[in-house]
Amino acid sequence: MLGFNDYLLVSVILFFVGALGVLFRRNLIYILMSLELMLNSINLTLIGLAKYSNDTNPQVLILLILVVAAVEVAVGLGLAINLMRVKKTVDVDLFKSLKG
């Protein structure tokens, strides 16, 4: 019998896979994609919550989280383009000029 806990389990695992990607990769584009993984796995919890409490509100939250995710990607890609123009790389570990 499929229950809410299954949704929760899968979503926690996917969330931390995304977090792993953020910590682990050095390319800004990969970090952006990992952030998207994190936000989407949160949506999985919400849809489980909606389904098992017969509630419309989590679905609204999912829609608004989609907005946030879209904004994050758009801004991040704009940043990547700017970084490429200014510093000729999007490798975040190579940014070390600010060290006092």
Place this chain on the structure above:
Amino acid sequence: MALKDVLILVVKISIVIGGMLGVVAYLTLMERKVVAYIQERLGPNRVGPWGLLQPIADGIKLFFKEDVIPAHVDKLLYIIAPAITMTMAVMPFVIIPFSKSFFLSDINVGILLLLAISGINTYGVLLAGISSNSKYSMIGGLRVASQLISYEVALSLAFVGVVLWNGSMSLVKITEAQHVVWNIIPQFIGFIVFFIAALAELNRIPFDLPEAEAELVAGYHTEYSSMKFALFYLGEYANLTAMSAIITTLYLGGWQGPWLPGFVWFAIKTFVVLFVFMWIRWTYPRFRFDQLISVGWKVLIPLALLNIALTAILRIYI
């Protein structure tokens, strides 16, 4: 589901897909004939009477050509790209009502399905452009990406007008709601926006920059040959048919019409729209790329928003 229902569904699906493929094959001939008459030529007339067997001959030729996969391509993406295009071109017919009772399925959020399909459809062309690993294809792919993103916004906003006016996202209900007045009259601005955005989505002249022969050889499918090229070629016409059918359903009343049976009306309207598409293709010159983007963002999207506002006002006060 009983076995009988499954059988009926299978028969229906095969009718739709078969009919659709036949139509697509003959569209290539139609296009050539139309351009011939526009340019005061005769067009293909050697294979069969009035050139009627020409598509079959073309098909055989393409199928038996050598299938070249260039050495420098990303093989997986290169192979799935044409498949995506063709599949996604057929998908809209799942929910289009061909007549009062003949349709494959009716889902509540049909219009969203159409948008989702056109979203995925982008990837066929985009992947073809990227995986080919050649400059022309790459530029073609980039152009496709930016063009489709820009015009999809206008397209969706035009959809919103229709949804607002008819109060439903199901294509069956939208068609039924048009039995007095076709949507083209109350949604005229929306129709214009939709039609222009559809031209851009289909990569047709005057918006065919992704495959502009004069600049990019053949754009994203420069490196394709044989079967895969045929899939792109047919996919393009399948998309054209699908878009015409969608325009017919959303704006021209679908199967609604007097005297004749619904299916015939649907076919007639679709062919009229198809003809208009071809007519435009052979009449207008190509846009420049910056013009294309600025038309999308500075003209179509504000117009579509205006249309939504007007529709909302009309809905409230009428």
Place this chain on the structure above:
Amino acid sequence: MKTVFYINALFSLIFALGVIFGKNPLRSALSLLLFFLTIALDFFFAGSEYLGFVQIIVYAGGIIVMIAFVIILLGLKKESPDYDITVRSFTGIILLGFFALGVLYGLAKSVLHLIPKAPYFDTSAAGIGDALFSKYLLPFEVASILLLVGVVLAFIFAKKEV
């Protein structure tokens, strides 16, 4: 139903790992696309067709195309030493692992009792719209400000001149 859900979840996990361990940026972007499609499938399983399609439209139609576009524009190719494990990142990963286990443990130890709020699960666009424009009106407005900020910001960063 449970098996279907978990098979789908397995695919989600595979595609997610494909994203974070991928070598070719473009392949990773496509893997991300497939990941989003599996999440959309989860929405369909839960009965919310509307959200499933919105998910496909927003991610497949918009976000991934944008990412792919930038990848081509910046000419990112396979970078072989794209990640290496330093002492710092290693400790980070270990800490993250413990954190994840802690979260799972905490959630497993507690009794999450969901009380149905309505007699049936309303997944229609109309129901979502009602909630969006009544209870969630202010978040909706704030989200619109957020979108505006995002648009202006992306524009400012991406344009050539100052």
Place this chain on the structure above:
Amino acid sequence: MNAHILLPEIILSITAALVLIIEFLTPRRLQFTGTVTILGILLALFYDLSMFRNAGVGFFGMVKVGPFDRTFDLVFFIGAILLILLSFDYFVEISGEFYFFILTSLIAMMLLAKSIDLFMIFLSLETLSFSLLGLIGILKQKEFVAEASMKYYLLAAFSSAFFLFGIVLTYVVFQTTNISEISNKLFASGLTGIKPALIVTVVLILVGLAFKVAAIPFHMWTPDVYEGAPAPVVAFISAGPKAAGFAIILKIMLNGYQSHPELWSSIFAYLAVLTMFWGNLAALKTRNLKRMLAYSTIAHAGYVLVAVVSANQQAYAAIVFYMLSYTFMVFGAFSIISMLGDSHSNLEDYAGLSRTSPILAFMMAIFMISLTGIPTTSGFISKFYVFMSAAKTNHIWLVVFGFINGAISAYYYLRVVVFMYMMDTREELAIPYFPFLRSVMWIAVIFIFYLGLFPQKVFEIIISAL
């Protein structure tokens, strides 16, 4: 729906749209666009003050406005106006979207202080982060700025994902995101069965909030961003958004989990101590003034967290008072840093400033003394209130740590004074006359002494607003 209680925010949104249109019609007229922005802000401020005593819940339980939230608004408004004044002299040519971002961040901060719904808080927090990113990255073609904005973006996005996950898990536990409903449910049914999950949610939420107030595990962005970003923006970031962060902490922890302080109290106490020590010790070794102020802002976050731990009425007022006086202190210090220029923010550049421009050196000394917390300045009074509230609730050990840290911080603050008065100048810095930077500096000095000498009146107003 009760929409009128958000009238100031609505005015600000309209002004923001107006600014975009003005920028579109007549691009790059800084002073004109800035003046329109200030007028909009003043109008909003006027309505905010005229409705000061109006309290109410609006927008279907999303926001709850009371006089106390409006005192927070005051901090935000002051920060925004001072930032606009600084920008007139500091920036030569930037796009007018700068003012748009000031307005949106102002809206976001005001909504943060007023919302009582967790999801609403998340959305406002995102709006705030991205608006600030716009302010930080406005000179994006500079290498430092590009790097600072990237670091800010990455950590903001990462921490907000954790924050969101915490909110969603809270939603799962309580089946509501409304803070007052959560509080009611906790009062009614207690912690049985949900305590481990609640701890998980508190930790996840804290990750997001710690980022905003630059507390210890997520402080890493602060030094880099402070060093890279334009000086006026840095002043703004360390004043307003930090106050907004504390407003949310008060809201979630003190209002939502009021009945069970054991969930969060000790976490905050450790955070406060760690943050104070880390900030002050790291500030000792840096020789860049902007970077030093970044570490000092971390330390100041630690002091305010002490007040959060004590969690009584006086502590609430102390937090607002602290943020108010801190706003003037950082704006004063950064107005002088702006005069010397971002590229001259090393300690050596300040050597001998007392000879070349004695007024500036004197003012800088005042700001440093106030940041240290020496009597007659507002820095002393604000610290005094914070430690008083902690002492009253028997958190004596926190007070002791606070005093130790005050002593440590004296070293690096006063080192600036030593450099200015006792070192010889290496190269002559010709500082042009900046009318707006100077006026901000004078405003800051006046208020520092006003709040330092006559704090009673302001403090009573804040207390009465509670």
